[in-house]
Amino acid sequence: MEFFRNTHFDFVKFRYIAITCSLILICSGLISMAIKGGLRMGVDFKGGILMQVSFNKAPSIEEVRSALKTINLQESIIQEVSGRNDLIIRVEKDKTAGESGYEGIKQQVTKALEDKYGKDSFRFERLEYVGPVVGKDMVEKSVLATIFSFLGIIIYLSFRFEFKYGVAAIIALVHDVLTTLALFSFLNKEFTPTILAAILTLVGYSVNDTIVVYDRIRENVHLHSKEGLPDLVNNSVNETLSRTVITSLTTFFSVTVLFFFGGPVIHDFAFAMMFGIVTGTYSSIYIAAPILIDWDRFLLKKKVS
């Protein structure tokens, strides 16, 4: 069986349209983040407390919210957990900063729930607390992790290929990160360390696709040096298209499985990856490869003028 055989799509021709679309998506993402005051950060980054309470009988969110009203925590975010009689309750950082600290919050919540549902009708399955210092630390470390992995990749690619390949690959990666962040901002999804892991994975994954195309361009430059660069790039993308799509499909399969059956923590990870695979594959074809063409054109023009 073969899906793609000797394809001759003209990817290079549509590169400006593609780049425009990407820019629109990224810009509207940035605007959305600016309006909302940044991404909705998870407990780990922002500081705060997360409690997963397991009830003997399935509770209703509204009932729990009214129970929390007695202790002035009705504005907490309350979520259901699929497949379990659990609720996840998140309390903002400033509410935990008081004298009693987060252990005090937990005791208050315990009391409020006991008053409503009775003793021993629930238990805490998960408790996460992140103090403000650690939260700040986590944000810093995440930014550093991203910057250093970008630097590492740029250095490696400059060493294996040429400097311009490294730069073009990084532009594609920045594109992947920004579009994923844009999506998270649009959907108001929570940004957690797990999502960061997903983004760094899709960065590694998207660079895989890019490398496969670059490898072919390098090979074709040696074989068909007479062809112009646009044709070389286009042929290389077409020649590797079958592999790119099949690989993306298989990884997409595994991530889709995670999305549906992986449970709440993994669910969002898989969501980011599903989108990341699409955007990563797209950026390798439409961003990373065409930039090489325009890079040379731009430099040639400069030399002429």
Added chain:
Amino acid sequence: MKNFKLFAIILIIATSVFYAMPTANIFFPDILAKYLPGKKVNLGLDLQGGTHLVLSVDTSKLPAGSNADDAVEVVKEIIRNRIDQFGVAEPVIQRQGTNQIIVELPGIKDSARAKQLIGRTAMLEFRLVDEQADLQSAINKNQIPDNLELLSMEHLDENKNITRSQLLIEKEAKLTGKYLKEVQIKFGEFNEPRVTIAFNEEGGKIFSNVTGDNVGRRLAIVLDGVIKSAPVIREMIPSGNAEISGSFTMEEAQDLSIVLRAGSLPAPVKIEQEQTIGPSLGSDSIKSGVMCGILSLAVIWLFILVYYKFSGLIANLALLINVIVLIAAMTMIKATLTLPGIAGIILTIGMSIDANILVFERIREELRQGKSNRKAIENGYHKAFITVLDSNITTIISAVFLYYFGSGSIRGFAVSLTIGLLASMFTAITLSRVLQETYEKSTSKLSI
């Protein structure tokens, strides 16, 4: 050479199966079981349940001139002592950065008591023991004079077991840790360890009075409400320098000196971060993780088999072995499997098949160019190898930084992804090539 390669491959696979078996919970006969390593892969707290705490030691209030690094070390030892009292199996207590301490308590259901124990500032008191009072009626009938308190004392017997006895001691503390200036371990003439303490000027005066008035009585050293030692006052000590001698082992002397230093340490401990996972949530995560792994393996298997026929079968076998090698390697190097780590394994499944796809697509191209089967296989593996290497190295670069900057469970993700990719270089390249070449040689067929 060829034989050697085959031998090495079989050896690696056999070893991996051997190490992965206990984790997979596969039935094996008892006769075999005693030869198996018996170790399962290490599960992270998010999978087995337990509490992960990050504590910070506030060293800002330490007296000028004292070493902050030492202070954190002492606090760490105090926490270790307290957790040992608590009786948790295999706790992890380690330093992180300049002033942080990580505490991991597997299997704890209610973290509140543990935190209370850990978060307390150490309270060291010197209190007189009342040996005149009726200890028996205090223990049996709870008849305790108003000015006294019944506290237990821990000591190690000859077999190093902790035994507890009870003493009636005065409620009023004669001295507290804040008067202590220095604690040292010195050695006597028979090289037996002794703990020497020095009080500051004010403490020295009080100590002089207390010892002068109470020669022959016992002065209990009480840390956090537990009597650690109750030496007898032999004479009045005017200098403020005292020596506690007894039949200490070196360890006991060290423990006592830590106890004494703890009390003089105004370094409160604050909980910066906590993650507590209940056991049922953990086992749910394992179940859904295993199900996801099997499902995604099955989906990929089917797809690859249909798309690449017999070559696909080889890739599928390589993929299965990849997972086995990964689990075995994690067991062997005692890496910890976390929930994001399971995601890492499932991602590895998706990514490692990529290496095979690259090779197979290349072989198809070579065949289209009219190459012979044998040449196509050779070129396919040869040309695709560089691409596979480059792409895996870049992913590993990301994973390394994720490990370096990440914490806890995210590290588990980086670990399983890295090991998985390294293993895939072996299974998807070396192993599949040998299988494919062998098949081609014996049948002169190439099904792709």
